[in-house]
Amino acid sequence: MAISFKQIEDKLKTEAKGLLETGKVSLVLAYGKGYDEKHPMPYAAKNAADAANIVFNEYCAANMARYLVRYPRGTKIAIAVKAADSRAVIQLIQEDKVKREDLVLLGIPVYGIKNFKTGEIIDSKTTGGLYNPVLYDILLGEEVHGQPVNSPYDVLVQYEAMDNEARWVFWKKEFDRCIRCYACRKACPMCYCDPCFIDQNKPKWGEKSPDSQGNLMYHLTRFHHLAGRCIDCGECSRACPVDIPLYLFHKKVAKECEEMFGQAAGMSIEDKPVLVNFRVDDSDKILA
Amino acid sequence: MLKKTSISEISDLAAQLMGKGALIAPVREEAGFNFREISDAKQVDLNFYNTIISPKSAFFPQTEDFVRYQTGKDILEATPVELNIKPAFLFGVRPCDVKSFEIMDIHFTGTGAVDPYWQKRREAAAIFGYAFDLNTPADGADFYSTLGIGAADPEGSDVFMIKKGDDLLLKAITPKGEKLLAEMSVLSDATPDDLNYFDDTVAAGRAFKTRFTCVEAKPIAKKFEDLFGNTEFWEKVSNACLSCGACTFVCPTCYCFDICDETLFGKGTRRRVWDACMFTDFTLEASGHNPRTKVYQRLRQKVCHKYSYHIRKYGPISCVGCGRCTRACPVNIDIFSIVDEAMKA
Numbered sequence: 001m002a003i004s005f006k007q008i009e010d011k012l013k014t015e016a017k018g019l020l021e022t023g024k025v026s027l028v029l030a031y032g033k034g035y036d037e038k039h040p041m042p043y044a045a046k047n048a049a050d051a052a053n054i055v056f057n058e059y060c061a062a063n064m065a066r067y068l069v070r071y072p073r074g075t076k077i078a079i080a081v082k083a084a085d086s087r088a089v090i091q092l093i094q095e096d097k098v099k100r101e102d103l104v105l106l107g108i109p110v111y112g113i114k115n116f117k118t119g120e121i122i123d124s125k126t127t128g129g130l131y132n133p134v135l136y137d138i139l140l141g142e143e144v145h146g147q148p149v150n151s152p153y154d155v156l157v158q159y160e161a162m163d164n165e166a167r168w169v170f171w172k173k174e175f176d177r178c179i180r181c182y183a184c185r186k187a188c189p190m191c192y193c194d195p196c197f198i199d200q201n202k203p204k205w206g207e208k209s210p211d212s213q214g215n216l217m218y219h220l221t222r223f224h225h226l227a228g229r230c231i232d233c234g235e236c237s238r239a240c241p242v243d244i245p246l247y248l249f250h251k252k253v254a255k256e257c258e259e260m261f262g263q264a265a266g267m268s269i270e271d272k273p274v275l276v277n278f279r280v281d282d283s284d285k286i287l288a
Numbered sequence: 289m290l291k292k293t294s295i296s297e298i299s300d301l302a303a304q305l306m307g308k309g310a311l312i313a314p315v316r317e318e319a320g321f322n323f324r325e326i327s328d329a330k331q332v333d334l335n336f337y338n339t340i341i342s343p344k345s346a347f348f349p350q351t352e353d354f355v356r357y358q359t360g361k362d363i364l365e366a367t368p369v370e371l372n373i374k375p376a377f378l379f380g381v382r383p384c385d386v387k388s389f390e391i392m393d394i395h396f397t398g399t400g401a402v403d404p405y406w407q408k409r410r411e412a413a414a415i416f417g418y419a420f421d422l423n424t425p426a427d428g429a430d431f432y433s434t435l436g437i438g439a440a441d442p443e444g445s446d447v448f449m450i451k452k453g454d455d456l457l458l459k460a461i462t463p464k465g466e467k468l469l470a471e472m473s474v475l476s477d478a479t480p481d482d483l484n485y486f487d488d489t490v491a492a493g494r495a496f497k498t499r500f501t502c503v504e505a506k507p508i509a510k511k512f513e514d515l516f517g518n519t520e521f522w523e524k525v526s527n528a529c530l531s532c533g534a535c536t537f538v539c540p541t542c543y544c545f546d547i548c549d550e551t552l553f554g555k556g557t558r559r560r561v562w563d564a565c566m567f568t569d570f571t572l573e574a575s576g577h578n579p580r581t582k583v584y585q586r587l588r589q590k591v592c593h594k595y596s597y598h599i600r601k602y603g604p605i606s607c608v609g610c611g612r613c614t615r616a617c618p619v620n621i622d623i624f625s626i627v628d629e630a631m632k633a
Contacts, residue, residue, distance in 0.1 A: 035499075036428050039620040042528040062619055066530070070583075116620065177318075179341070179350065181537045182567070186530035187618045199569045207550045209351040209561040214550075239618035241340060241534045243319035 003110055004141070009056035011140040012080060015106055017051035019078045025104055027071065029064040030054045030080040039116055042067065056080075056108070059116040063233040065089050065189040068098050078104035080140075082113065084233035086133035087266030088189035091231050094266070094273055097192060107136025109144045115238050122234060124150055134267055152232055153255045159248050174244050175215040180208070184246055185222060187239035190229045197221060223249045228257040228274035231266040260285050289460040290483050291475035295334060298456065300474040302329035302379075308471075309375030309412075312346050314339050323378070334380060334418070334456070337427060342540030342612060343385050344392060346378050347409040350537075352560040354547075359554045369557075371405060376413040383493070384432035384608040386417045386444040388540035394602050395543050405560075414464055417445030419493060426498040429611030431624045434500040437608060440493025450489050457486050498609065500624055503631075505599045511630050512596035519584065521633055525626045526587040528619040533564035535613035535621070536590065541606045544570075565589050591626055 016028040032043025032053050042062050045051050064079050065088035071077060077098075081089060089105060092098045109132045111123050123131075129152055131144035162170060182198075185191040197205050198218045206217030223246075230250040237247040258264050260283040261274040293301055305311045306329060314321040314336045321336040323343045357366035389410070396406035419440035420426070426439070433439065442448035446465035450457045457478060460466040469475065478486075515521055536542040546563040549556055563570055566587070571580045580586050598606035607623065614622045 034620040035614065035622040035625050038428075039614075039622075041620045044527045117615070179537050181533040181564070183530070183532040183534040183616075183618050186532035195568065199567075208546065208548050209550060209559055211351065213552070235618070239530075239532070239534070241319070241538060241616040242317075 003058075003112055003144075005057045008108055008110070008140050009054065012056055012106060012108075013051050013054050015138055015140065016045050016054055016078065017048050019104060020045060020051060021048045025076040025078040027075060028054075028078040028080075028106075029067050030106070031056055031060045031062070031064075058112055058114050061113050061115060061122060061235075061238060063088055063187075063189050063235050065092060066187065066235070068092060068103075068189075069192045073099075074102060076102055076104075078106055080106045080108055081133050081136065082108045082110055083130035083133055084231055085189075086135045087130075087231035088233060089266075090135055090269050091190060091229060091266035091273070093269045094271060095229075100269060104138070105133065105136040107133035107139045109133065109139065109141050111144055111147050117238065122238070123147075124155070135269065153251060156248065156251055156255065159252065171219075171249070172212060172216075175219055176212050177242050178210055178215045178219065178244060179242060180210045180215065180218070181241060183239040183241060184236035184244075187235040188226070189233065189235070190226055190231065191222070193225075197225075219246070219249075223253060226250060227253045228261070228263075229265050230254050289466055289469050290478040290486060291458045291469050291472065292452075292455050292478045292482060293458070293475050295451065295454055295456050297474070298332055298334060299329040301472065302326060302332040304472055304474050305377045305379070309377060311377050311379060312343075313377075313379040332379070334451070336380070337424075338382050338385075338610065338612070340612070340616070341538050342388065342610065343378060343381050344388065344540050344543075346376065346413065347389070347406050348392070348396070348543065350562045352405055353557050354560065355558040357556045357558070359551060359556060371408060373408045373412045376409070377416060378413050379416040380418045380449070381415055381445070382420060382610070383417055383439065383441040383444075384430075384435075384437045384610045385540050386415060387432075387437050387441075388608045388610070389415070390444055391541050391604055391606055391608070392543060394604075398602075414446040414468055415444070416458075417442060417448045417461075419448070419450045419489060420496070421451060422489065422492055422496050426496070427611055427615070428499065429614035429622070430498045430609060431500050431611065432609035433496060433498040434503055434624065435605060435607065435609045436502060438490070438493040439496040440490045442490060450486055452482065452485050452489075455482075457482055459486055498611075500628065503627070505603075505605050508605070508627060508631065509596045509599035511633075512592050513600075515630055515633060516588070516592065518633070521630070522584040522588045525621075525629060526584040529566075529583050529587050529621055530619060531566050531568065531583045531586055532618065533566050534616040534618065535623075536564035536566055537562060538612040538616045540608060540610060540612070541594070565593070587621075591623060594623070595627055 012030055019025045028045040031040045034041040038059050040055050040060050063085045065085050093100050111131045113122055115122050129150045131147050207214035234247050263274055311326040312323050313326050313332050315324040315331050316333055321339045322341050323339055353369040355366050355368050396403040442461050446462045448459050448461050460469045544563045545560045547560050549558050572578045594606040
């Protein structure tokens, strides 16, 4: 079954218009026109007339969940969510950054979404082999079935083949290329700290200049802050102007967390984030 | 003086330049091309469109060490970091990027206060400009022709290079370029036909169009002054903005920096590091007050600096239409679309 992007776009417009007209929400987070068709932009529709500007095509990779925390608590928001995006919303609900009752989730079952910088289809690298939103109120289209179901951790094969020494060399080399533009943390739906630890100067946690020490401090700390929280949307890697494969580390940590605690991030609003929850039967592997 | 070489023998030219100084040229890396100092002449590859990060870092590196010190020691024991300047050849710079150096000169040397780091590196460098390939359409993000910059403008370069089939034509534009080309024994003399081709390409480069139609600086500057207080407009155009620094770090005309003392185990360095007006802490004052807490205020600053304040204070638009910010933006914000929308507002 081929995805009809046009059909999803039409449904998005209709739902957005209805929700804004009836006043059920004051904001619809979806996608709008960019400077050309291959470069759509995240878009916030604020009234029924705005709904006509909504677009949806295979280049709509952005995870809209990152914008949720920008609006005052209690704002009624409808948000377009693909599979990974819905996990981000769930995780944000678990962390009490947004309330379930303030949100209307417009679920988009989809595959074949492309990275607008490279044209590469992102399904296999990110979104964890999921094609249907985990949580939604209104589903804009038919559920996707019959697509290849790959484990979200398949892409780790090469990485895991490296020993610790080789991994250290690998990350040192990758982080040396970092220019510290912070596009990764800004694109991340789970990076909402204000201020971010790296921007603090009392105490100062890491140097500002892009030398390997400051870069290591920034990335390794960010990696660990996202342990058990990364929902595998891959936005950090796509946002990076120098293509650092940040998703590899996030996936590795996610895999370890899942193995240890039997829970993946952002899969149920009933869950508690693994690292803030204590269960008597929790794995002790980390202490070994 | 017009000279030529076969592109397949470009590494011979590179080797000869490396014998005279540092050769800085686009190098193919994982994510695309970037200007790097060449260590092996074979690295030089003219098969690029443009680099991810602008060539400004050749004169204004992201990190510049000023002074080294030890904590607890007297200030007189601190040692200034010597500026080791050697002749450099900045090879394969696109005409829009060459133009950016002229704009950056205003800030680093043109307003009375002279930045010795920029100035000395700039003086020691010869610029080998390189025309865009007119047989390939411009990248969708580019808009240099909108700002009056031709795809093959030789102005600002010491030597300007144009590809002609399998050959590379090199024309001396300045006396510095004349002297250099005369010393390059690997180059052969060009024919009258080559000279015609060169001149025709420069003219065709002026007619080569990127997206958008030509604009005038002053009406834009005025328009943005009028729009400054229109919060609705700025909130609308900044809705998607993540407030990261990708756009400013790849930009050839962004020159903001921070000066930091970075200390580890008692050993410290006072250094200059690129900063970005898109960062929350850029305007954070010691009192704790921050005049730009909102994303729209920061994006407004970036756009108005380039397209309004800069025009009013110095004359030119502080943008060369290279399209890097648009290509690097994780959410596809396009600065010229904002200008376009402002002019319609």
